[in-house]
Amino acid sequence: MLSTDLRNNVLVVRVSERRIDASRAPAFKDEITKCIEAGQNQIVLDLSGVEFIDSSGLGALVSCLKRLGPRGSLAVAGATGAVSRLFTLTRMDKVFTLHPNVDSAVDQLSA
Amino acid sequence: MKIRHTLLILTAFLGIALLVAVSIQIRAELLDYQTAQRLAASNAVREQLLLGTEALANERSQTFVALLDPGRRIGRPGSLEEARRRVDTFLGAAERELKGTAGFISSTDAGLAALARIREDIGGLRRQADTSLASDRPQRGGEFAPRWFQEATRLIGDLQSSRLTLLQQERPLEPTLRAEANLRTQAGILSESIARNQALMSRALMEPGTVEGLEFDAISRNAGRAGLAWELIDGQLGSPLSPSVTAAIAATREDYTSTFAPLQQSLLNSLLSKVPIGIDAAQWYDATDHSLRNIAHLQQELLGSSRNRLEATLRRARLSVLQWSGLLLLGIAAVIGSVLVVRRRVVQPLEALSQTMLRLADNDLSTPLPRLMRADEIGEMNDALRVFKANAIQRERAQNEKQVLHARLRETYRQLRKDLEAAAVIQGAMLPPAAAMGNVSYRGLYRPSSLIAGDTYNVLRRNDGGIGFFQVDVAGHGAAAALVSVACHHTLSQAILTRTQGMRLEEIAAQINNDWPEDLPYFTMILGEIHPRTHQASIVQAGHPSPVVIRSDGLVEMLGEGGFPIGMFPAAAYERLDFEFAPHDRLLIYSDGLVEAEDKDGEQFSEERLRRIVGENATDSTRALLDRLDVAVRTWRGSETLDDDLSVLMLERLPERIPVDAVH
Numbered sequence: 141m142l143s144t145d146l147r148n149n150v151l152v153v154r155v156s157e158r159r160i161d162a163s164r165a166p167a168f169k170d171e172i173t174k175c176i177e178a179g180q181n182q183i184v185l186d187l188s189g190v191e192f193i194d195s196s197g198l199g200a201l202v203s204c205l206k207r208l209g210p211r212g213s214l215a216v217a218g219a220t221g222a223v224s225r226l227f228t229l230t231r232m233d234k235v236f237t238l239h240p241n242v243d244s245a246v247d248q249l250s251a
Numbered sequence: 252m253k254i255r256h257t258l259l260i261l262t263a264f265l266g267i268a269l270l271v272a273v274s275i276q277i278r279a280e281l282l283d284y285q286t287a288q289r290l291a292a293s294n295a296v297r298e299q300l301l302l303g304t305e306a307l308a309n310e311r312s313q314t315f316v317a318l319l320d321p322g323r324r325i326g327r328p329g330s331l332e333e334a335r336r337r338v339d340t341f342l343g344a345a346e347r348e349l350k351g352t353a354g355f356i357s358s359t360d361a362g363l364a365a366l367a368r369i370r371e372d373i374g375g376l377r378r379q380a381d382t383s384l385a386s387d388r389p390q391r392g393g394e395f396a397p398r399w400f401q402e403a404t405r406l407i408g409d410l411q412s413s414r415l416t417l418l419q420q421e422r423p424l425e426p427t428l429r430a431e432a433n434l435r436t437q438a439g440i441l442s443e444s445i446a447r448n449q450a451l452m453s454r455a456l457m458e459p460g461t462v463e464g465l466e467f468d469a470i471s472r473n474a475g476r477a478g479l480a481w482e483l484i485d486g487q488l489g490s491p492l493s494p495s496v497t498a499a500i501a502a503t504r505e506d507y508t509s510t511f512a513p514l515q516q517s518l519l520n521s522l523l524s525k526v527p528i529g530i531d532a533a534q535w536y537d538a539t540d541h542s543l544r545n546i547a548h549l550q551q552e553l554l555g556s557s558r559n560r561l562e563a564t565l566r567r568a569r570l571s572v573l574q575w576s577g578l579l580l581l582g583i584a585a586v587i588g589s590v591l592v593v594r595r596r597v598v599q600p601l602e603a604l605s606q607t608m609l610r611l612a613d614n615d616l617s618t619p620l621p622r623l624m625r626a627d628e629i630g631e632m633n634d635a636l637r638v639f640k641a642n643a644i645q646r647e648r649a650q651n652e653k654q655v656l657h658a659r660l661r662e663t664y665r666q667l668r669k670d671l672e673a674a675a676v677i678q679g680a681m682l683p684p685a686a687a688m689g690n691v692s693y694r695g696l697y698r699p700s701s702l703i704a705g706d707t708y709n710v711l712r713r714n715d716g717g718i719g720f721f722q723v724d725v726a727g728h729g730a731a732a733a734l735v736s737v738a739c740h741h742t743l744s745q746a747i748l749t750r751t752q753g754m755r756l757e758e759i760a761a762q763i764n765n766d767w768p769e770d771l772p773y774f775t776m777i778l779g780e781i782h783p784r785t786h787q788a789s790i791v792q793a794g795h796p797s798p799v800v801i802r803s804d805g806l807v808e809m810l811g812e813g814g815f816p817i818g819m820f821p822a823a824a825y826e827r828l829d830f831e832f833a834p835h836d837r838l839l840i841y842s843d844g845l846v847e848a849e850d851k852d853g854e855q856f857s858e859e860r861l862r863r864i865v866g867e868n869a870t871d872s873t874r875a876l877l878d879r880l881d882v883a884v885r886t887w888r889g890s891e892t893l894d895d896d897l898s899v900l901m902l903e904r905l906p907e908r909i910p911v912d913a914v915h
Contacts, residue, residue, distance in 0.1 A: 162727055192855075194847070194895070195726035199773060202819055222855065229813035230775070230794040235820070 142171050148250035151175055152242055154186040160197030169200040173207055181212025184245040188218025193226055205235065213237065217245040255598040262593050266586025273582050277575040284568035285355060290428075291561040292352035293421035296345055296362075298554045300414040301435060303341035304407055305547055307373070308446035310334040311403035314380050315450040316536065318392035318399060319457055321384075335377065342370055357420065365413050369406050376402050400450060411439060425564075430490030431557045434500075435550060437487070441480035442546040444473040448515065449539035455522055456532035462522055474515055481507070492556075499552040503545045511542040600629045607636060616644050671702040671730070678703050678733060681740055683710050685874075690834075690907060691718045691781055696877045696899040698844075704896035705732025705774075706842045707740045711747045716783035719747035722900050724795065724842040725774040726816075732896075735772055743778065756780060760791045760825040764817045773818035777840045781832055781904060788832035788904075791825050793817050796843050799862065803835030805869035807862060834906040837873065839865065844897035848884050856887050873901045 141164065145152045153172065160168055175183065185201075187193075193201070205214050217239040219227055227233045239245035313331045346366050353359045376399060383395040415436065423429050451470050455462045484500065492500075518535065521528045530538075603621035610618040620640065623633045678699075685694035693710045705725035712718055723739040725732040746759050760778055767773070775794035782788060790798065794816030800808045810830060815823035832838065841861070848856040864883055868876055877899060885891065 192847075195724070195773075195775070195843070198816075199726045199819075202773075229796065230819075231813055231815045231823075 141167060144175065147246050150182045150184055150246045150249045151180040152184045152186060152246065155190050158190060159192045159194075160190060160200065161192065161194040162196040165194075165196040165200040168197070169203055172200075172204040176204070176207050176212070181208060182249045183208070183212065184215045184217050184239075184242055184249060186217050186242050187223055188220070188241070190219075190223055192222050198226065198230060198232070201232075202235070213249060215239055215245040215249055217242045254601060258593050258598055259590060262589045263586070266582070266589060269582050270579065270586065273575060273579045277572065277579060280568065280572045280575050284565070284572050287561065287565045287568045289352075289355050289421050290423055291558075291565050292348070292356055293417050294423075294557055294561050296348040296352060296356075297414050297417050297435075298558065299341050299345035299348055300410055300417075301439060301550060301554065303338060303345055304410045304414070304439065305442060305543075305550065306334060306337040306341050307403065307407050307410065308443060309543070310338050311400065311407065312446055312450045312453075312536075312539075314377075314403070315396055315400050316453050316532070318380060318383055318396040319454050320532075321392055338373065339370075342366065342373075346370075356417075358416075362413060362417065365409065369409050369413075372402070372406055376406070396454070404447065407443065411443075425560070427491050427493075428557055428560055430487050430492060431496070431553050431560075434484060434487050434492075434496070435553050435557075437480050437483040438503075438546055438549050438553065441477055441484070442543060442550070444477040444480060445511070445539060445542055445546065448473045448477075449536060449543070452515070452518060452539070453532040453536050456518070456528065456530070456535055459522060459525070459528060467519070467523060470519060474512075474519070477507075477512075496549075496552050496556050499549040503542075503549045506542055506545045511538065514538060597629070600625075600633075604629070604632055604636060611636070611640060611643065614643075614647075616640065616647060668702070674730075674733065675699070675702040678707070678737065681737070682708065687905065688712045689716060689718060689783065690905040691902055692873070692905055693720070693900065693902045694873045694877060695901075696881055696897070698881070698893060698897040699733075700728055700844070700893040700896050703730060703733035704728065704898070705736045706844065706896040706898035707736040708840075708898060708900045709740060709744050709747075710900075710902065711744060713748060713750065715752075718781040718783070718902075719750075719778075720780070720840075720900065720902060721747070721776055721778045722795065722840045722842065722898060723774050723776045724844070724896070724898075726772040728896050732772065735774065738771075739774055739776070743776070747778075747780075755827060756789050756791050757825040757827040760793055760817065761823070764793070764815070764819075764823055764825070765821050767818035767821075769818075769821075771818060773816045775816045775843075779838075779840075781902065786831055786833040786904070787829055788838065789827050789829045791827055793825060794819075796841060796846060796858070798838055798840040799865055800830065800832070801837040801839065801865060801869050803833065805866075807866045807869060809858075809862065832904055834904050837901055837903040839876075839899065839901050841899040842895075842897060844893060844895035845880070845884065845899060847895060848888055848893065848897065850887050851889050856884060860887075873903060877901060 141155070141157055143154045143156060145154070153175065155168070157164055157168075172183070172185075208214050215237045216227070218241055219238060224238075227236070227238065237245070237248070239248070310331070313334050317331060346363065349356075349359055349362050349366065379395065380399055383392045386392070418432055418436075423432060448470055451466060451473070455466060455470070481504070484504075488497075488500070514530075514535075518528060518530075600621060600623055603623075607618055607620055618640075620637055621633060623630055625633070679697070682695055682697055683693070686692070688710060689712055691710070695708055697704070697706070697708075699706070705728045706723065708720070708722040710718060710720040721743045723736055723743065725735040725739065742763060746763060750759060756778060760776075773794075777790050777792055777795045777798055779788060779790035790810065792798075792811040792814045794814060797809045797811045797813070800810055802808070811828050814825055846856050846858045846861055850856075860883075861880075864880065865876065868879055871879065880899060884893075884897065
């Protein structure tokens with residue numbers, strides 16, 4: 141479901157699923173939580189392949205963000221379409237730092 | 252055909268084939284035995300006849316010389332009676348033997364009749380001889396003697412032909428036996444020739460002057476016949492003969508050629524040339540007796556040898572019959588034993604296994620297995636069947652357990668569903684039915700994705716106449732979301748009803764958000780109010796889809812940019828959106844279940860499609876518009892089911908009524 145890649149000490153997590161909905165949200169949350177517990181606090185979530193996130197998926201994202209706490213940062217890259225609209229509608233664009241692509245997100249986090 | 256029949260028929264067939272083969276052999280052996288028996292019987296009769304013939308020849312000689320010589324100078328006193336007794340004994344024995352063979356030798360009756368006649372004739376002859384011997388006239392004996400000799404010779408010939416008839420009927424095939432039979436006949440001829448000359452020469456020697464030519468001829472002929480007999484005997488010497496027989500022949504021949512034949516020849520020559528003769532009749536008679544005894548000894552050897560051979564053959568044949576009969580009995584026992592073993596060791600266990608298998612196949616697992624304590628293939632089959640049965644029993648038990656579990660699950664599910672249905676009724680009852688309240692009318696559309704939903708809405712009138720309303724969509728769906736939605740319903744309803752003067756809408760939202768327990772799921776909502784005295788309305792949009800305003804003239808607007816959901820971040824701030832809401836304006840608020848409903852290809856119903864439908868049908872009544880939306884979503888989905896809860900609430904400001912007191 142997720143593939144990870146460490147770039148400049150930033151963990152890039154690519155979501156290979158097209159949807160993050162109620163059936164996938166718990167697993168998604170567990171995997172990200174594992175990364176955080178392993179000591180990663182600079183995380184870029186690559187959502188360029190995701191087409192839809194429902195309320196459970198959004199809950200999981202927020203839960204990861206809370207788990208990361210103020211020391212770390214969770215940036216979102218490549219959100220488009222329905223995902224982007226959801227972020228706007230729920231004001232998550234104010235909570236997560238949104239980037240058009242992974243590179244700019246990594247650049248900012250590693251700066 | 253069952254395997255039982257095949258095996259038993261095969262075994263029986265093999266057994267019968269074996270028995271038939273042995274029976275045929277036994278029949279052949281029995282025939283051999285009968286042949287040997289016949290040969291032995293025939294030989295026994297012929298033996299007695301031969302001895303009887305010899306004895307009769309001896310009696311003939313003794314009687315002949317007695318008739319010629321009333322003074323009894325020749326022969327031993329009393330020997331005539333002994334000779335007659337021997338004749339009677341042998342012929343009697345021959346008769347008994349012949350009677351004893353009645354079962355297996357043909358023409359026994361003819362032989363017996365011939366023998367009886369011969370004995371009768373002998374009796375008659377003897378009586379005549381006795382009469383002559385007892386006569387006072389010495390010449391009378393001499394007159395009767397030639398006739399006696401002739402008749403006795405004829406009877407001897409009859410006995411010999413009887414014997415030869417028997418020999419013809421039962422001719423032995425074995426070379427030694429044949430040679431011995433031939434030798435006996437030839438020795439008989441020899442003996443007869445010598446015996447005749449014993450008598451004839453004795454008479455010639457008694458009265459040498461009276462001998463006639465015919466008598467010489469007879470003596471010469473007999474001598475010639477004796478020589479011929481010797482040639483025939485010599486002809487048989489190439490045959491396989493026993494050493495004792497060969498020795499007896501050699502001894503007889505030695506006596507004949509060195510003693511008897513020269514004596515006979517010299518006597519014949521002396522008689523013919525009428526020169527004085529060195530020996531008298533008595534001496535000749537004794538010398539002849541010696542030769543005859545030699546021949547009799549030879550005959551005894553031959554008879555003994557034949558008898559022994561035949562008895563040995565008979566014994567062998569009997570033993571053979573017994574052996575084959577024993578084999579037959581063994582064969583029968585083997586066949587019966589085989590059938591029994593095949594039945595007991597193969598057929599019965601197989602049938603028992605087959606019956607058990609059929610019953611097990613019929614699912615009769617209580618069927619006991621056959622008790623076979625065996626290590627062979629049938630034992631292995633039984634073991635396999637035992638494992639099969641154990642597995643079947645285990646399978647059946649597992650199946651039963653599964654069925655019990657299944658029934659329990661079904662019951663639990665039924666109970667749960669009953670609970671959920673009851674909960675759904677309660678949840679449905681919490682939603683306000685379509686109604687008008689003050690100058691606001693409203694109507695909802697409510698479609699849970701399962702029995703109960705995380706969506707809820709309400710419309711309330713406060714004491715100051717304002718109309719408060721909300722729509723909530725709890726994150727997730729199902730029972731947990733439904734329970735939380737009930738809590739939301741209560742909290743928001745109370746917040747609307749107990750709102751203090753001057754407390755703004757966004758402050759209510761912020762307070763609920765702040766108070767919301769962190770471990771409950773968050774929710775999105777539209778919280779709003781329609782002001783009773785102005786043509787204004789306000790909403791707070793907390794992560795909920797943007798509502799649609801349908802103006803009385805048919806124009807359609809989307810309201811709001813979004814906002815934080817409730818219960819996600821405690822410190823979140825909320826904004827109030829005020830907008831004009833004139834009479835016949837309508838507000839349509841909906842949960843994301845409407846715009847995110849997917850068709851079978853995964854495409855969402857979308858805000859754009861909602862807006863278009865609403866725009867195209869803006870003049871429809873609220874009820875007609877909601878029905879149209881409902882149908883549109885069902886058509887879009889292509890089914891009656893939903894992935895997420897769907898709810899829509901429409902509110903309309905009614906035209907202002909002229910207050911009653913204003914009329915005056």
